[in-house]
Amino acid sequence: MEYTNHKNYIIDGAGRRWFLKQSSALVGMLALPPLIGQAGTAPASSVPPGLPMKRAITLRINRKAYRIEVEPRETLLDVLRERLDLIGSKKGCDHGQCGACTVHIDGRTANACLLLAVMQQDRDITTIEGLAPSPDRLHPLQTAFVEHDGLQCGFCTPGQIMSGVAVLREGHAGSTAQIKEWMSGNICRCGAYSGIVDAIEAVQKGGRQV
Amino acid sequence: MKSFDYVAVTKPADAVRLMEPQFRFIAGGTNLVDLMKYEIERPDRLIDISRLPLDRIETTDAGIRIGALARNSDVAADPAITRQFPLLAEALLAGASPQLRNMATMGGNLMQRTRCYYFYDATQPCNKREPGSGCGAIGGFNRIHAILGTSEGAAKTQCIATNPSDMNVALSALDAIVQVTGPKGTRAIPVIDFHRLPGDTPERDTVLEANELITGLDLPKPAIPGKSYYLKVRDRASYAFAVVSVATRLAVENGRIQDVRIALGGVAHKPWRIVEVEKNMVGKAATEETFRAAAQQLVAGAKPHEHNAFKVQLAQSAIVRALQTVATS
Known part of the structure; x- marks a missing residue:
């Protein structure tokens, strides 16, 4: 199997981000179940025939409406990143453990990797792209992350900031210990935790509405 | 993830x-979608119940009724919960992460799979995932596994x-x-009977039938009010499953135990609860002994395994600590 065939990859306009072009053949191969423990026992895929696989849905993201056709199995994270070019939300573990994909659904944090897009109609979805008040101004917590070195590689940062904003808004930034507990759903492999906590504390002490 | 059909009700x-054996209800999806990504769950259709009007928390004459779709957060x-049943609030906040608690529902939390790493690993035998295939944890790495109530049957049904x-x-x-x-129709199942021990059918975590839907949870007012505490022992300070945990309620008067629950x-x-042990404590002195x-x-x-024998002592110490904490609070 040729996984590294260049035909399977394209480069986006910025010329720095590689992603897999999902040719149906490759996806089909990757989706094959492991053979061990399954051979002879796995029932044939039995989706009722003739059902429309794609659904036309409308998602309200960052105060804009997006009309899109999705398969029921597409996660919100994949739709954001692969279909709508909202690539701020990151795919870390893809299993709800790392928090890199954290978005706000109706004002509350959620792991976009575990949400099915088809279930998110009529919800207000906010991603890191929708947090700043205007294109030329950062959200106070974004500024604080810069000032307090709340990042190193930056991969977890969008999720950290989305969780950090919720921690501030929900009143869980009363102490360092409380911030650490309420930020525990966001993992940082670089270990920028002390800067992250400092940034959240700085905004909390600043007393500004976030 | 396998393709599937979707309908919202x-x-x-x-x-x-609309429910059939190869279909699944979905609400928060925090456990189900994860299992579907590993193709451990392969439903033909998801029935989206997330918009059903079952998310209220109501005070009743008998206690509190919580809708099945109320979010954990x-x-x-x-x-009303933090005032009357702080034990539930403490346990909920000890679980998962803020993001997951925002998504997860009460019914979904009841239905999250009893599981271990071998359940997730399709290259390993697992009687829960593939009935009759064996248990990878027995003789494998079993530090997090069960010490009580494990199935004693043949290798084809064991689960820890x-x-x-x-x-x-x-x-x-x-x-x-x-x-x-x-x-x-409807039925009411005490939660202590809702989840089951593995027995000969470890693939079944609960007594719920495939076409039954959880609509709510009733928390009855205790006959004798007391105090409570949730002690969770885990490998890191937050966002980890319990190695051992203790939920306890204790009512003490004049140094004597009036009522007690230990799970x-x-x-x-x-x-794990043994009602007889609780009954035998009533009337005794609320002491460490x-x-x-x-x-x-x-x-x-x-019946510990190679790597989890420490849990036998840890569980006892945690029980004593939890009861002492309540007794002196």
Whole structure:
């Protein structure tokens, strides 16, 4: 199997981000179940025939409406990143453990990797792209992350900031210990935790509405 | 993820009517979608119940009724819950992460799979995932696994997974009742009977039938009010499953135990309670000696494996610590 065939990859306009072009053949191969423990026992895929696989849905993201056709199995994270070019939300573990994909659904944090897009109609979805008040101004917590070195590689940062904003808004930034507990759903492999906590504390002490 | 069909319903009766064995209900999806990504769950159709009007938290004459679709985060923050049943709020906040608690529902938390790493690993045998295939954990790496209530049967039915929910441990100590609706009508299942030990069918975590829907949870007012505490022992400070946990309620008057509940997490296929042990404590002095004797009785049947023998002592120490904490609070 040729996984590294260049035909399977394209480069986006910025010329720095590689992603897999999902040719149906490759996806089909990757989706094959492991053979061990399954051979002879796995029932044939039995989706009722003739059902429309794609659904036309409308998602309200960052105060804009997006009309899109999705398969029921597409996660919100994949739709954001692969279909709508909202690539701020990151795919870390893809299993709800790392928090890199954290978005706000109706004002509350959620792991976009575990949400099915088809279930998110009529919800207000906010991603890191929708947090700043205007294109030329950062959200106070974004500024604080810069000032307090709340990042190193930056991969977890969008999720950290989305969780950090919720921690501030929900009143869980009363102490360092409380911030650490309420930020525990966001993992940082670089270990920028002390800067992250400092940034959240700085905004909390600043007393500004976030 | 395998392709599947999707339908959203607006009435509980429609959810039940449309249900078939190869379908699954979905609400928060935090456990189900994860399992579907690993193709451990491969439903043909998802029935979206997330918009059913079952998310209220209501005070009743008998206690509190919580809708099955109330979010874990909302229940943990609800003033009536924190006032009357702080044990439930503590256990909910000890579980998962803020993001997951925002998504997860009460019914979904009850239904999260009893599981271990071998359940997730399709290259390993697992009687829960593939009935009859064996158990990778027995003879494997079994530090997190069960010490109590494990199946004694043939290798084809053995299972030593633990139920990972903190909420379920608290609900067990609170004598909660699960309200269910199905094709034959409604039924009420005490939570201590809702989850099951593996027995000969470890693939079944609960007594719920495939076409039954959880509609709510009742928390009955305790006959004798007391105090409560949830002690969770884990490998890191936050966002980890319990190695061992204890949910306890204790009412003491003049130094004597009036009423007590003790439920253990992290040690069995379901929250572990022995009602007889609790009954025997009533009338005895609320002392370390009494607590230690009860702790011994609760783990008396323990059958540890290679890496988890430490849990036998840890569970007893945690029980004593939890009871002492309540008794002196």
